[in-house]
Amino acid sequence: MSQTFVKGGSENDEAPPIGVEKMEALPAFPDLFRAQAPFVCRCLRRLGLSAADADDVCQEVFLVVHRKLGGFEGPSVRAWIYGICIRKASDFRKLAYKKRERASAEMPESESPADGADVSLEGRRALARLDRVLTELDEDKRAAFILYEIEGLSLQEVAAACECPLQTVYSRLASARRKIEQALTEGREELQ
Amino acid sequence: MSTPEEPVRLVLESSGSSSELRRALGAARGDLPSPDQVEAMLARFPFPDGGGDGGDGGSGGLGGATTAGAAKAGALTKWLAGGAFVVVSGGAALFATRSPPLEAPASAPVVAATASTTRAALTGSPTTIPDTTAVDVVSAGPTHSAEPARPRSSSVSSTSATGSASAAPPRSESEILKEAHGARSDPARMLALVNEHARSHPNGMLGQEREMLRIEALVGLGRKSEARALADAFRMANPNSAYARRLDALLPP
Numbered sequence: 001m002s003q004t005f006v007k008g009g010s011e012n013d014e015a016p017p018i019g020v021e022k023m024e025a026l027p028a029f030p031d032l033f034r035a036q037a038p039f040v041c042r043c044l045r046r047l048g049l050s051a052a053d054a055d056d057v058c059q060e061v062f063l064v065v066h067r068k069l070g071g072f073e074g075p076s077v078r079a080w081i082y083g084i085c086i087r088k089a090s091d092f093r094k095l096a097y098k099k100r101e102r103a104s105a106e107m108p109e110s111e112s113p114a115d116g117a118d119v120s121l122e123g124r125r126a127l128a129r130l131d132r133v134l135t136e137l138d139e140d141k142r143a144a145f146i147l148y149e150i151e152g153l154s155l156q157e158v159a160a161a162c163e164c165p166l167q168t169v170y171s172r173l174a175s176a177r178r179k180i181e182q183a184l185t186e187g188r189e190e191l192q
Numbered sequence: 193m194s195t196p197e198e199p200v201r202l203v204l205e206s207s208g209s210s211s212e213l214r215r216a217l218g219a220a221r222g223d224l225p226s227p228d229q230v231e232a233m234l235a236r237f238p239f240p241d242g243g244g245d246g247g248d249g250g251s252g253g254l255g256g257a258t259t260a261g262a263a264k265a266g267a268l269t270k271w272l273a274g275g276a277f278v279v280v281s282g283g284a285a286l287f288a289t290r291s292p293p294l295e296a297p298a299s300a301p302v303v304a305a306t307a308s309t310t311r312a313a314l315t316g317s318p319t320t321i322p323d324t325t326a327v328d329v330v331s332a333g334p335t336h337s338a339e340p341a342r343p344r345s346s347s348v349s350s351t352s353a354t355g356s357a358s359a360a361p362p363r364s365e366s367e368i369l370k371e372a373h374g375a376r377s378d379p380a381r382m383l384a385l386v387n388e389h390a391r392s393h394p395n396g397m398l399g400q401e402r403e404m405l406r407i408e409a410l411v412g413l414g415r416k417s418e419a420r421a422l423a424d425a426f427r428m429a430n431p432n433s434a435y436a437r438r439l440d441a442l443l444p445p
Contacts, residue, residue, distance in 0.1 A: 123219035
């Protein structure tokens, strides 16, 4: 029986869209990796991992994906992968904490964004500030914000990835938005 | 309960967000690895034929793995046929009476497993551990503090499996396991790499992958009774494991 994922509905058109309009068979694993790994890496970076660690954790994410793909039955493969991504990032941070190593809570400006990314200097600085603010959020709010605002998932998909009710996602997102806007505003005022 | 309406995304001006936040979100969305970087990551994927230098199967592995039907099953079966894992969870030592090695070179490490740990491990030193010596268990505590920051892209030579790497920082989990996958034609070396992983990452995230390779290596060395014992122990400890089908493909119960 071939597996399916749902297309359409995702706000982010960079990735294979997810939604309810059309069902398609999942691609072969390498194609799935090529399609989703960039977004997993991006998400991991925003979740506070360094570029190097994001690479490694991304590999771990896709090891899980490869292992469990046969049993995947959800409506959104992308939300499923992001869910794995969030848990792996959380595991990594806990492990790093245990090891008394720093899990790159702050994103070095020199390596953010990714090499080759077409981002202006102004954009880099803004992103660095955003990353700093993100590290001040708790994990749940940060994940909700990243998945919705950066990764472009729908609220339903965020709820699936975070394994929580839709209303919870909504409140987490609202809270994260408030805190981020407030922190950025305060940061601007301090600079002025 | 009503479904909350999706708020306008902050990257859009109509959301009323600040220009700085929109700029940051735009930069964040553009912060993607390049296609070349993605290909490099895929090549490092620790599976046979993942695109890297590992794997001797050529035609199989991930390249052929699809998620649909028999094609997927076939590809996974092929991949799994090379894998091995051990999860030892409860019980006595499994290999106290294993038969002598058949074709294992002198460097073949000894497999040990007990129920009290989930890491059957070997010291891996060919000069200090006779192949027929059984069973030791990794009893040392977690080595998190000894695990260095993940080395990237360092192509550590295979000497690390021979114990000479004590001065070098341990390699990342995926790096070691990828090399182990690439050593499928040399089960003794594969086993040594598995043991290297067990030593350097005893509580690693890829423990099950490692043990898949261990069983494969044991099968390759002709030590099927050990492989089967480890497989049985795994089945007992993890009756609902996602690895069950893979294990059955490798060693039918």
